[in-house]
Amino acid sequence: MQTQFVLDDVVTVIGPDGVADPATDPKLPGETVVKLFKHMLLTRQLDERLVLLQRQGRIGFHIGSLGEEACILGPAAALGDDDWLWPCYREFGALLLRGMPMQTYLDNMYGNANDAVKGRQMPDHYSGRPYKFGSVSSPIGTQITQAVGFSWAAKMKGDKSVSLVFFGEGATSSSEFHNGMNFAGVYKTPTVFL
Ligand SMILES: Cc1ncc(C[n+]2csc(CCOP(=O)(O)OP(=O)(O)O)c2C)c(N)n1
Incomplete structure (x- = not known):
């Protein structure tokens, strides 16, 4: 039997016929469309x-975003210039969209002498203050409390910036998810959980 998906509560732009709904x-x-594509x-x-490169042993590891490109780039593009991004570990596309030069990103992937994090983080743990992009953190979910704390501080300082945090559904089992949601709810922080 074929499964019937009910999409009543899902907002879609392009319908099954491939045509965009003007509404x-x-x-x-x-x-903008060309740039994002x-x-x-x-x-x-x-x-x-x-x-x-990872399979050849030339870089230590790489966590990819196959099939998630639009979910990563769309939200990043929707943010304002003063808003911060808090990555899980699949969001290098958003970092490049924010303007990190390819060379700087690859220096981190190789962990070479030019790596901007200078050995304080592992390769594939990219970050960049100029791009308002928090660091990838190894322990699952830690970016959630970082994003909430950062946006709470922004609210206290009177900044208008928003923090957007990426995480997978596995991270919703972490204490960070529950702690982050709780603080965000109580202090009404300007945080977008994705
Ligand atoms: C606290 C902690 N436990 C386990 C791991 C090992 N680990 C790395 S990725 C991962 C899966 C995370 O799944 P999810 O949050 O759904 O994100 P996805 O990778 O599916 O995008 C696990 C268990 C870790 N990094 N940190």
Whole structure:
């Protein structure tokens, strides 16, 4: 028997017929659409390349984003310039969209002498203050409390910035998820949980 999916509560722009619904179409400027599509292709190609480099033993490890390119780039593009991103470990595409040069990113992936984190983090744990991009953290879920704390501080300082935090569904089993949600709810922090 074929499973019937009910999508009543899901907002979609492109319907099963491939046509955009004018009611939900965000009507992004053409140049924005092209830029985002280019970054999606870049992310996919880089992902493929980094997996090969990892399998060859040239880089230690790489956690990819195959099939998640739009979920990562769309929200990053929707944020304002002063908003911060708190990555899980699949969001290098958002970091490149934010403007980190490819060389700087690859220096971190190789953990070479030019790596901006200078050995204080492992390779594949990219971060960058100029890009308002918090560090990848190894223990699952830690970025959630970091994002809540950071956005709480921003609220106390009167900044208008928002923090967006990425995490997988496995992270919802971590205490960080519950602690983060609790503090965000009590102190009404400007945090987007994704
Ligand atoms: C506290 C902790 N436990 C276990 C791990 C090992 N680990 C790394 S990724 C991962 C799976 C996480 O799944 P999810 O949060 O759903 O994200 P996904 O990788 O599926 O995007 C685990 C268990 C870890 N990094 N930290």
